[in-house]
Amino acid sequence: MTEAVLSLGSNLGDRRAHLLAAVNQLDSHVTAISGVYETPPWGDTAQPAYLNVVLIVNDRSATARDWLERAQACERAEGRIRDPERRFGPRTLDVDVIAVRQDDGTPVISDDAELTLPHPRAHLRAFVLRPWLDLRPDAVLPGHGPIAALLDTPETTADLAAMSPRPDLSLESME
Numbered sequence: 777m778t779e780a781v782l783s784l785g786s787n788l789g790d791r792r793a794h795l796l797a798a799v800n801q802l803d804s805h806v807t808a809i810s811g812v813y814e815t816p817p818w819g820d821t822a823q824p825a826y827l828n829v830v831l832i833v834n835d836r837s838a839t840a841r842d843w844l845e846r847a848q849a850c851e852r853a854e855g856r857i858r859d860p861e862r863r864f865g866p867r868t869l870d871v872d873v874i875a876v877r878q879d880d881g882t883p884v885i886s887d888d889a890e891l892t893l894p895h896p897r898a899h900l901r902a903f904v905l906r907p908w909l910d911l912r913p914d915a916v917l918p919g920h921g922p923i924a925a926l927l928d929t930p931e932t933t934a935d936l937a938a939m940s941p942r943p944d945l946s947l948e949s950m951e
Contacts, residue, residue, distance in 0.1 A: 780843040781874040791827040794869045798850040808832040810907030812945040819864030830907035840876040847871035883918040902935035
């Protein structure tokens with residue numbers, strides 16, 4: 777049924793290893809991996825910098841809910857602990873389902889409290905949009921427009937300027 781855009785981030789422990797573990801766990805479904813970016817923390821600045829990547833994954837039999845379950849399984853495997861007091865706090869691994877498309881290209885739209893699609897804050901997050909742009913320069917975030925244009929808004933330009941590409945930390949090698 778679906779192709780999904782997943783955003784991965786890590787700022788605790790061996791950040792690259794956490795990201796690589798998720799890529800390896802999703803291996804048979806990964807069709808594209810963005811470059812790695814180092815980014816300042818978003819929403820809660822009293823924590824270490826993040827490494828962020830975007831994956832394009834595909835599975836003709838998966839539903840949007842399946843992608844959420846796979847994302848959460850990756851987080852659990854890397855020891856993710858959710859702190860209700862720090863919603864945007866540090867984490868070993870964060871995997872967000874950003875957007876999902878059906879086989880015919882139709883975007884999956886959901887206002888479910890557990891899985892809102894597209895991700896309700898993706899249009900504000902340069903650390904999601906910039907790596908996604910690497911993979912799909914013509915991508916559109918449903919309800920918000922082309923991601924290239926979203927990176928040129930006042931909400932994202934300061935965050936974009938603070939991001940650093942990390943070509944030394946490629947995840948392309950899934951060994």
